[in-house]
Amino acid sequence: MTSATPAAAVLRPHAEQHFADELAALAAADDRPRPPGWRLSPWAVTAYVLGTTLDDGTVVTPKYIGARRVVEVAVATLATDRALLLLGVPGTAKTWLSEHLAAAISGDSTLLVQGTAGTAEEAVRYGWNYARLLAEGPSGSALVPGPVMTAMAEGRLARIEELTRIPSDVQDALITVLSEKTLPVPELGTEVQAVRGFNIIATANDRDRGVNDLSSALRRRFNTVVLPLPQTADDEVEIVSRRVADLGRALELPQVPTSTAEIRRIVQVFRELRAGVTADGRTKVKSPSGTLSTAEAISVLTGGIALAAHFGDGTLRPADVAAGVHGAVVQDPVSDGVVWREYLETVVRERAGWADFYAACREAGR
Template sequence: MTHVLRERAERQFAAELAALADSDRLPRPPQWQLSPQAVVTYLIGGTLPNGVEITPKYIGNRRLMEIAVATLATDRALLLLGVPGTAKSWVSEHLAAAISGDSSLLVQGTAGTSEEALRYGWNYALLLAKGPSPEALVPSPMLNAMRNGRLARIEELTRIPADVQDTLITLLSEKTLPVPELGIDFQAVKGFNVIATANNRDKGVNDLSSALKRRFNTVILPVPDSLDEEMRIVRSRVDSLGKVLELPDLPPADEQIRRVVTIFRELRNGVTEDRKTQLKSPSGTLSTAEAISVMSNGWALASHFGDGTVTAGDIAAGLLGAVLKDPVQDRAPWQEYLETVVKERDGWKDLYRACRALD
């Protein structure tokens, strides 16, 4: 597995999870690999009594992670809600890795997701040959999680059609999945629960019914509070991606990270950081995840086509791609921002020229 492009969290951070388990003396809910306190430590980071450093997976409000973990220790499912790029999927994966030791029980929500993805399907060759039988049943990730007392994950729940979403109502309230064709049902083993994510700013989504909403405890993951906090997130993730992609080591690029994060925050909020200039916001979300992408792309450019130092020219192309999601609608706000903010800001002339050269 050393050549896998992206290891699952439970494998990538196996040493940290093992160290936490060894030092964890607190009570654990049934089937949990760690106590709730240790799960939060895994997410937020810290130093164990034996000196082992646990890297932070989520940089933000610790209380939000405590609420999320506490929810999963009850019979309520967890809904992580927020704008794009607020680490919903990332937190979901790491919660499953720390609690169940398995983050692979995943249903990806799309407009084409069917009931079979949430319940079960059939091996049609066996079905035609022998009729309905346990051997012909194809379990969904949800059913596997129920049978093994694990966490199931649903990505982009609101992209799933409303009638398919409601398949979850009985499953979450009764913790039972009937199979009428066989005259049996599967009852969830202790340790089973569901983590769903949803985007509250996406278009073309299907709102959850009130009945389904009641089955979830909702935790809203906010955008980073401050420039420094967002920079810390971007720096951490870019460093991690650089190691996975085996990019050459580069000098610290804090100044370029600060520029990218500042631009994203100002355009996202519609005002400069000093609150002196109002700005028009483009149509895109300009999320922290996109800032990570811009810096990773800049690192690759500097490594393979530059002198090894990330420059304004290396981040300019990524900036344009992130900001100009709609080439017509977003061009005016971007041009105005370049002329009124970037051009006039001390020490940013190189970035202004690099962006203008690509425009």
């Protein structure tokens, strides 16, 4: 975002922009010890992530709904010299949590390396301005620091998304950074030493195990925190409700009445198909190939609200979410299609009060 672009005009402000008032209020009220380079104490960082009400009445909204101990372990790890690896299935808020931790600790969540099969070592370490390199040879002005190098020099947190998607030889470029806290630049005969406050938060999808597994040397440099799926339906409903409301405001969607009952129904469908059994434990069902994560439930409901607002009567109805549910469940038209049709006929069709949902889903699948 350039200085000429107002934050309100940005489609998705960074966490430190969107929640600047909460972070400022926490900083003003925070009288606990802060690790070197941290903007908030570990207690205040945890309060920012989980939510609280300050003595002056400021309400800090929850950013992550889950076990407090999981967040405390993550924050405590970052206060040591060990890096943090957030591990979990897709949709367990790994990226969301890493962004908010970086925003609270460093005031900057933008030092990001996005891991893919094509991520090069330059993205993790540094690159070169080739025009300057050809004209001047290796020099400080020709060097282009990557997010990790910048974080080391400024004492901030760097984020690495989908670490196990990155090729193994590129992953290993992190070993010296994490063990020696230095990044050699042999072309210049120098190195960058990490300033206090530097650390790394990485995320990994445990469904990607076997893609580019971490070497034992690199894994030892991380403390792994597993982010579970929401334990209860109530927790998941709360997460979905909050995120759908936030997205609706950010996208400036027209106001659409969204009943908790409709949200709970989508959550129940996803949870049952994930677990392979209905909520009452009486009927076993087959699970589709997709993850059916909380994030996908949020996407389905947000899309449904847009349909209801622009093409419906302004009230969220089963017909508005049916196509989204079908698209989320049926990733493989053959195998998942069978699973979904069987679930509709054996579970949804028999439920009292679900007739409209059953009919809409049948129609969406034709």
